[in-house]
Amino acid sequence: MKIAEQWIRELQLIPHEEGGYFKQTDVSEQTIVTSNGTRPLYTSILFLLNTDSPSHFHRLQSDETWFYHEGAALTVHCIFPDGHYEAILLGKHPQLGEKLSYTVPKGTIFGSSVEKSFALVSCVVAPGFDYQDFELFTQNELLKDYPQHETIIKQLAYETI
Template sequence: MNKNIDYWIKNLNLAPHPEGGYFIETTKSDHTIDLPQGTRALYTSIIFLLTANNPSHFHRLTSDETWFYHAGDPLTVHCIFPDGHYEAIKIGPNIDQGEQLSYTVPKNTIFGSSVTSGFSIVSCVVSPGFDYRDFELFTQQDLLSQYPQHAEVIKALAYQEIPNN
């Protein structure tokens, strides 16, 4: 059976994510941690599906996020680090071609992810746990004013306007 995007969305009960792609929360720790911005779960986990036409747009978290490859095509995590430098990290099964099976995006890094063709399925674990209060989406204008040297990737992965969800 050829498992296409619709198969995965239906059978994993995925829903649209505000940053792009489709997701479902799979784990939320019963343990919590007190942070300056409030109490958070110790960790959370989602399954995340991205497509060539529906990438993860540039955003920032106040926690580390580790991505684990599961199925489909490789994807690229595009990072603009706090010091302003840019890196593209390939996640996928082809380790002999420089891809990694997992990658941790450090907290306070602006990042998004793209798939060149088809789709990719990953898990993302956030620690301390994900909370929308710690999530910041960016527009092209926000990022171009700070990082004009990264205009090409910003225009590809930042919203022109933040969608109303």
């Protein structure tokens, strides 16, 4: 965990309400008009997750591309709008099925976890991230619609917010 703490300190990451630690790194000067208002063309963050602080289930109204940088492999857990679940591995070993990057489509409920140590990634949201477009879920909210995914929901959704 010492290496993770070093990254957090050196990159000046702060706790994120969905879990993990982050720092916004870029906001596009260009804007785009969406159904939810005017947004930057893109935004990006550095994001560190560890075994004690995963990314809890949430949904965005924009696509989010994850880029793996350092640490252990990371799993992006997706519940797609049609209700099916998929676990996508990000890491530096493509021969083990890990990807260096992955785009979570808008409207997908997702969270991320690491099984050991930590993972450092970058996330780019396009159109740009806005808290108006961010939904964080409780276990009860998700279990109502997706009872077939109870195990992962209980792992990655808050009991209460």
